Amino acid sequence: MRRYFVVNGFDGALTMLGLLTGFHLSGNIALEVVIGACLGAAVALGVSGLSSAYLSESAERRRALAELESAMVADLSDSAHGVAARLLPLLVAIVNGMAPLLMSLIIITPLWLARNGVMLPLPPLPSAIAIAFLCIFGLGIFLGRVGRTSWLWSGLKTLLVALITVLIILVL
């Protein structure tokens, strides 16, 4: 579950970072357009994560249950294994879909705030890009804690991935 959260959260954060960097480099683009594009991408990432995880996970669980039923020579659909095979794909799908969606919504929050007249210390796009870097660093810290390694080193590694992404976009 943690793996799904990190992998898809990272997907969401990097996608937003890429979009925001692209918009920032493109010059004077209306905030509504940026919010609309980012929101569209966020929803698409959420639905994609939800549906792909549900379809793949339920197929895997069904297969594992069928193999177990074959070994047990019994119908396990009413057992704890059967219930788990039905419920776990749903749970995994929710985590997989919500992680990139939530991550994206957090990252584009400065854009909404700016559109609603809230004063930010930085212009809206750089603010959102900074939040994206913070989220990616946070995911790295989380990974470091999960792997019981240095949280700082783990955070810096994910931050480096984000910087390389931005550099590639700048070069293009």
Add this chain to the structure above:
Amino acid sequence: MVLLKRLVLDILKPHHPSVLDFGRLLAEQGESQVRLTVLEMDDKTETLQVIVEGPDIDFDLLQAAITEFGASLHSIDEVEVVSEPEPRA
């Protein structure tokens, strides 16, 4: 009144829950002492001999728990029952 005091069961179960958890789960089904012995270990399953001892074992409850945890009861190998006089009102 006939009381079921001891049962020896032959059970096939998946590797999960573990023998330790499975024993705990069975013991939770009533006031009983449960002893499990792994007789055979296969790729996806294990065969257990389960000895249940208690003042009055509820077999239906035990069987429902075995099924719920994905295991299946292959045979009842030993039964010990005791007949006691009905308590007077």
